[in-house]
Each structure stands twice: as C-alpha cells, then as structure tokens.
Amino acid sequence: MKLVARRFDTGRVCExxxxxxxxxxIRPLDSAQDEHLWIAPGFVDIQVNGYGGQEFSSADLTIDAIERIAAAYAAGGVTRFCPTLTTNSYEALEHGVRTIAVACRQSAQLARQIVGIHLEGPYLSPEDGPRGAHPAEHCRPPDWEEFARLQAAADGRIAIVTLSPEYAKAPAFIRLASSAGICVALGHLSATGQQIRAAVDAGARLSTHLGNGAHRLLRRHPNYLWDQLAEDRLWASLIVDGQHLPPEVVKTFVRAKGPERLVLVSDLSGLAGLPPGRYQSSGCELEVLADGRLVIAGQDQLLAGASRTIAEGVANIIEFADLNLPTAIGLATSQPCRLLELPPGRLQPGDTADLVLFDFSRRRIEVRATLLAGQAL
Ligand SMILES: [Zn+2]
Structure with a gap:
C-alpha cells in the first residue's frame, strides 16, 4: 500500500x-506539492473509560464490548490505549481486569492495542470534591495484598495505578508498585505537601488529570496543586477538552511542567459518543447535552465525565498553550510511550504502521483514517 501525506513532524510531503x-x-516528494492530509503515529490514550454506553468498569463487561470500544477509539485515531477502571468493589474490579486479560489472550489485535490497564482507584480520597464521581463507599486505603490479587487476575497487565498519597500506607504501597514496574500516579487526592513529597520519594511519577478531581474551593497556598506543579519529578496528564480546565490553566500547567513532562489524555466516559439525552450510569442519572457535554442530569454546570477525543485535545492545546503541531502531537504519541516505556510510534522505515491521517485546519483536527498494522479500519 502507498500513501501520500504531509509528515506531522517536518511538514514534508512524503510517499x-x-x-x-x-x-x-518513506520517499520525500517535491516540496511544492500541495497536500492537505497529514500523517502521524497513532494516538496513545492512557486514560479512557469506555464509549457509546459501554464502560470498562461495568459489572457485566464482555469481550464484545471491549472490541466495540477499541474500534470506536481507532476511528478517532487511537491505536493504543489503557482501559481505565474506576473505584469499585473488589469483585467488580476483578471481573473487569480478568475480562480485559482474557480479551488480550484471545485477540492478538486487542493485545497490541491495550498497552496496559489503568486502575484509577479504589485507593482514592473519600472526600467530596477530590473523589469526583468515585463512590465514597468504595474509596479505601492502599492494600498491596488486594492489588496483587487484581494484578494476578489481570495477567500482570495493570500498568498504571492512580491513588491518593493521603493514606499512611501509601509510601510502602508505592514502593512495592514502582519496583514491580507499575507507573504510580497521584490523583483524586486531599494530601499535604509532605505526603506528596513522600509519595514521589517512594516512586510516584505522574499527576493524573492535574487540576481536576479537586475541592471546589481551595486555600490559596499552600495546596496540593502548587505542590504537584512545583515537583519536577512528577509528570502530569491533562484533559484538554475545553471544559475540564480553562485555557489559562492549561497554558500555565504547560509552562510549569514543559512538554517533556506532560501527557494528553481524553478520559473519555463510557457515555461518550451517545446522542443527547438522559442515561443511567453507576446508579447516577447523567445527561448528554446538545453541545456534547456530559453532566449530572437536570443542570448544565457539573461535568460528569469527558466526551471529547484526544485529537480534539491536541487541537485545543495548540491554541491554549501556543504549542506547535509536532509538540502537541507528541503529547499524545511519544510522551505516553516514554512514560510507560513502550516502543514509541514513529514515522520510520521498519516501524509498525499504526498511523493516523488527518486534516488540520483552523485549529481543528479531523481524523480521516486510521491504520492498525497497515490495515485501514
Ligand atoms: Zn479521575
């Protein structure tokens, strides 16, 4: 198969x-050639909860559902991802990780697409505000024995665990998880600067969706946002959908961390992709509004999850933080690979042809096609 497109990194039109x-x-073509189609390695999204009414956290998750979700992501340019399970009972989490592990055993394609499971919880703050939509009754202190049982059920596929460092047991847990090669992330927390420092000393490497999952009102300083922003050993993941963080906050976070310590995530909800209307999700009534926002039903301010793709995040961060296209694409391709020590997607002879083709105009990215190992979807 031959493709002609403009490289995202150099702008050169190539065959x-x-x-x-x-x-x-890869053969560079005449530079005068006009070509609107851009090409980049497929996006890697390390925080995604489901799609189209299917959730990875669902107590009745099936392999069929995982395949449908993966296909929807691929249509949006995502060729690799971390299915994310949120706070729940042990039984529900075990069902989720086991089903994902079985799906990866049965399907070579899913095993390539799923680069690790992200366990967001259950070791999060039970406080209203920081816990966001994670049910308080299931938020609990880190428990290595429980985690080890989940990791065994997952065939060792849990690659990221997001936890709050506010628990006394957190540093010991983080030390064990880090030495087992798991990326420990801090999130949904109500912690002091000292607790955050102790977590990082123990091996925590990432702030999960920095700036979200926080108290509605915070003391101006000190607080856990400054503590994480100023901690150079912590990377941060950001949801840049234009709704979860104001543009000024995105720009400030980008300046503080620098692109080399940032990752874009979509944090797509399982209700993403559904038409406007009211839906039941984990016992709550939620609503998809006409503009695509996902909110607690009956009002239009309290967000209940994200519904924009990572491609939209790339376009937004260019605008919000004055980044160029190669740097912004890198936040959704090479950066998550660096964080998780995965083979990076590159445009180089010999590399796997996991590719996304897109239009880029007026600060919008429109995915035109996605290739998985050279196969158009
Ligand atoms: Zn979260």
Whole structure:
C-alpha cells in the first residue's frame, strides 16, 4: 500500500510504502506539492473509560464490548490505549481486569492495542470534591495484598495505578508498585505537601488529570496543586477538552511542567459518543447535552465525565498553550510511550504502521483514517 501525506513532524510531503504491517520506505516528494492530509503515529490514550454506553468498569463487561470500544477509539485515531477502571468493589474490579486479560489472550489485535490497564482507584480520597464521581463507599486505603490479587487476575497487565498519597500506607504501597514496574500516579487526592513529597520519594511519577478531581474551593497556598506543579519529578496528564480546565490553566500547567513532562489524555466516559439525552450510569442519572457535554442530569454546570477525543485535545492545546503541531502531537504519541516505556510510534522505515491521517485546519483536527498494522479500519 502507498500513501501520500504531509509528515506531522517536518511538514514534508512524503510517499509512504507499507508492507507486512510495517512502514517499508518513506520517499520525500517535491516540496511544492500541495497536500492537505497529514500523517502521524497513532494516538496513545492512557486514560479512557469506555464509549457509546459501554464502560470498562461495568459489572457485566464482555469481550464484545471491549472490541466495540477499541474500534470506536481507532476511528478517532487511537491505536493504543489503557482501559481505565474506576473505584469499585473488589469483585467488580476483578471481573473487569480478568475480562480485559482474557480479551488480550484471545485477540492478538486487542493485545497490541491495550498497552496496559489503568486502575484509577479504589485507593482514592473519600472526600467530596477530590473523589469526583468515585463512590465514597468504595474509596479505601492502599492494600498491596488486594492489588496483587487484581494484578494476578489481570495477567500482570495493570500498568498504571492512580491513588491518593493521603493514606499512611501509601509510601510502602508505592514502593512495592514502582519496583514491580507499575507507573504510580497521584490523583483524586486531599494530601499535604509532605505526603506528596513522600509519595514521589517512594516512586510516584505522574499527576493524573492535574487540576481536576479537586475541592471546589481551595486555600490559596499552600495546596496540593502548587505542590504537584512545583515537583519536577512528577509528570502530569491533562484533559484538554475545553471544559475540564480553562485555557489559562492549561497554558500555565504547560509552562510549569514543559512538554517533556506532560501527557494528553481524553478520559473519555463510557457515555461518550451517545446522542443527547438522559442515561443511567453507576446508579447516577447523567445527561448528554446538545453541545456534547456530559453532566449530572437536570443542570448544565457539573461535568460528569469527558466526551471529547484526544485529537480534539491536541487541537485545543495548540491554541491554549501556543504549542506547535509536532509538540502537541507528541503529547499524545511519544510522551505516553516514554512514560510507560513502550516502543514509541514513529514515522520510520521498519516501524509498525499504526498511523493516523488527518486534516488540520483552523485549529481543528479531523481524523480521516486510521491504520492498525497497515490495515485501514
Ligand atoms: Zn479521575
């Protein structure tokens, strides 16, 4: 197969020859050639909860549902992702991680797409505000024995655990998880600067969706946002959907961390992609508004999850933080790979042809096609 498109990193129009699922060769074409289609490695989204009414956290998650969700992500340019399970009972979490592990055993394609499970909880703050929509009755202190049972049920596929460092047991848990190669992230927390420092000393490496999952009102300083922003050993993931963080906050976070310590995530809800209307989700009534926002039903201010794709996040962060296209794309491709020590997606001969083709105009990214190992979807 041959493709002609403009490289996201250099802007050069090239002809890409694909063979056996890989990029065989790349030939630069006449630079005067006009070409609107851009090409980049497929996006890697390390925080996604489901799609189209299917949730990874659902007590009746099935392999079919995982396949449908993965196909929807691929249509949005995401070729690799971390299915994210949120706070729940042990039984529900075990069902989720086990079903994902079985799906990866049965399908070589899913095993390539799912680069690790993200366990967001249950070791989060039970306080209203920080816990967000995570049910208080299931928020609990870190428990290594419980986690080890989940990791066994997951065939060792849990790659990220988001927890709050406010518990006395957190540093010991973080030390064990980090030495087992798991990326420990801080999130949904109500912690002091000292607790955050102790967590980072123990090996925590990431702030999950920094700026969200927090108290509605915070003391001006000190507080856990400054503590995480100023901690150079922490990377941050950001939801840049234009709703979860104001543009000024995104810009400030980008300046404080620098692109080399940032990752974009979509944090897509399981209700993303559904038409406007009211839906039941984990016992709550939620509403998809006409503008696509996902809120607690009956009002239009309290967000209940994210509904915009990571491609929209790339376009937004260019505008909000004055980033160029290669840097913004990197936040959704090479950066998550660096964080999780995955082989990076690159536009190089010999690399797997996991590719996204898109239009980029007026600060919008419109995904036109996605290739998984050279196969158009
Ligand atoms: Zn969250």
């Amino acid at each position: 890409f020859s694909l063979s056996d699922g890989r990029i065989e060769s």
